[in-house]
Amino acid sequence: MSTSSAISAQPEHKRLKGITLPPSGWTLAILLVLYIFTGLIGHDPWKNDDAVTIGVVHDLVRHGHWLSLSLAGAPYPDAPLHYWVAGATGHLFAWLLPLHEAARLASGVFTLLALAFIYLAARQLHDREQAPAAPLLLAGSIGFLFHAHEAQPMLATLTAHSAAYWGLAQLNSRALRGACCFGTALGLGFLASGLAPMLPLLPVAVFAAWRAENRQRALLMLLGALLLACTLAGAWLAALLLGSPDLLAAFWQDQLTLLRGNGQQLLNLQRLSGLLPWYAWPALPLAGWTLWVKRRQLRGLPLALPILAFLMTLLAIVTCLGTRSATALLLLPPLVLLAVPGVASLRRGAANAFDWFTMITFSFFAILAWLGWSALVFGWPEKLARQASRLEPGFVGHFNLLGVSFAVLATLIWCWLIVTSPRSPMRGIMHWMAGLTLFWLLIATLWMPWIDYGKTYRPVSASLAKALPEKRSCIAGLNLADSLVASIDYFDGIRTVALSSPAGKKCELLLTTHGAPNPRGWKKVWEGGRPGDRRDNEKLQLYRREGKTPANRQPSAELQ
Structure with missing residues (x-):
């Protein structure tokens, strides 16, 4: 029989050969890279975290304030890691992309690392055959999709959590490597988002060390990991103390405010219960299936570690972090690690x-x-x-x-x-x-x-820039969201000062988005908004103070 006859004699399904399952390394890598980097470029900064992060990076790159962050010239007390990486990608790809697109590539870097670490953690806790399900479940979570393609600092924290789980999974078999990985992840996680989001990892680490065969050695390694984390975090804190003590004080004040919580635990829990069923799909139902079919193995480390991690992270979100969509990202890694065995055991x-x-x-x-x-x-x-x-x-x-x-x-x-x-x-x-x-x-x-x-706010910012007089002292701002402040500064260099500040009380111009100021003292000279903005409080309004105002004149109580 000829070769062509032999080929034609093969069944149709043999000739239509698809990918192998579980997916091989290259197949999985190509799919994830395509998923991650599609949509990071090709659009302007958008409202909320995307615009704010790009605004901070814009200040960082333009003025070189790598140690003390600022937004549109005002101090911005936040952990710096994501902004540093975004600033680096902004510098590195400045020849090819505008700053907002080059800075957004940092999110792609952190997302890729998070998927790699969750794969390694799943391989350590479960086995090599089941491990590819972990990055597929994490990237396939609907809530993850929304934040993986924006300039989002919480992605750096997600990466730190994923790396920490990989390190803790190794405490029993490779204690030194596991402790170094955990300590580095803990320290960099502090640099990514501060203290509160990293606290849930501490009881999980103690549990992993306690369950190790050589408990004493694991606990000593864990102590070394904490020292490593403190060294990484302390280097930035010490530099900030020397270079910008006011910003350090504001940063710690924000951290303490987070740790005290907002007293709305039941409301936060209710919001999470409504968010997670779609946000964590399909990891959440698969995690529930794992708990059912593996209910006699819940005390083993492969299941007990992600269960405890999920509960501790849930407690932190409900009590102090708040139920923002971005903070809910931290619930996904333990859910994914818990869901991995459920994929193979589905009927x-x-x-x-x-x-x-x-x-x-x-x-x-x-x-x-x-x-x-x-x-x-x-x-x-x-x-x-x-x-x-x-x-x-x-x-x-x-x-x-x-x-x-x-x-x-x-x-x-x-x-x-x-x-x-x-x-x-x-x-x-x-x-x-x-x-x-x-x-x-x-x-x-x-x-x-x-x-x-x-x-995008680009056309709005351009219209506002044309409405402003060429010679102006300052512009006071009232009820302006950080994302809007960042956008108009990024697009046209328009900066405002708080109306309640000493400088703001002397300004002849006022920019606001909420209601009209006192008509006796101010005159509207411009209004603008995006095409889809229909409510008045979504539109920008520019006012000029009527008549010459003495420097010590106080704005009316309506504007305070």
Whole structure:
């Protein structure tokens, strides 16, 4: 029989060979890199943490304040690690990218490291065959998707937590390496977000050392790890004490305020209970399944360590960190480590149902993404085009050949993947991660101009800059969010001072976003907002003080 005849005689499924499961190193790495770095560039700073972080990095790079952070010229007492790395990537890629995109690459670096460390921790706690499920579950968590593609300092803390779990998992077998890894992670985690987010790791570390076969040696190694962490953190604190003691005092005051909590523990717990079911999907239900099927093994370190870590982190978030979406990231690593055994132990019917749900869901979302793009660019379907125009009035879509080609290729790869993937307990979670990557990639390549049009403050800042007089002493600010302050400084160098400050009381101009000042003393000269801003408190308003005001005149009580 000829070679061609032999090939033609092979079954069809043999010729349509897909990826191997569990995914090999290169397959997993390519998928995760594609997921991580898609969407980090190609858009302006957006409201909230993304704009604030980029604003701090802008000050850092522009003025060289690497030790004492500032935002639009005002001191910003925060832990510096993420800003340092973002400043470094901003310098390194300044020849290729604008600062806000180059700085956002730091999030990609921390995300990649977090996924690598969670893989190593899962391999240490469970086994090599199950370990690839860990980065797939972490990256596939819906809440993780939102923050992994913004300039988000909490990603550095997430990386530190993931590395700490890897170190603690080694305390029994490789105590020295595990202690060094844990101590470094603890110290860098302090530099990433301060003291409060790292405290939950301490009881987990004591538990891991207590469960080691050589308990005394493990506890001594743990003590050495704490000394290493204190050395790393103390180096920055000592430098800050010498160079900017006021900023150090403000930093510690913020830390103490966090540790005292806000007295809303029950409310925070209620919010988390509503957040986690979708935020931690699919890690949360798989972790619950692990607890059920492995209920007789809960005292073993592979399950006891992530259970204790989750409970301690939950306690810290509820009592002092607050239930912001970003802080909930710290709950994902222990949930993922707990969920890994649940992937392999899923019953065939449940695994097939999850796989079919995944394929149908993301195929449907892909179709919606393409229909939405067609509405934005070609105006069809008309009803969808009208809705998009209503949400972001004035937007004009354009055909981007490179982006469309990339989106078509990603869609074809998704079709190939769901047809050729072999049967495996990991097939469902692999399809989930691939489908989420496809959906995010389609949004980033097809919808990003429309999203950026509605979220950026660039046109608003430019309009404000034109409305300002060329000669002005200062601009007072009232009820301005940090993200807005950062945006107008980044785009056009517009800086404000607090109205309640001595300097602010002398300003002839006032910029506010909430209500109108006293009409007897101020006159509105400009108003602007993003196209989708419909409420008055979302719009910027510029006022000029009427008449000449003595330097010692006090603003009216309405503005205080």
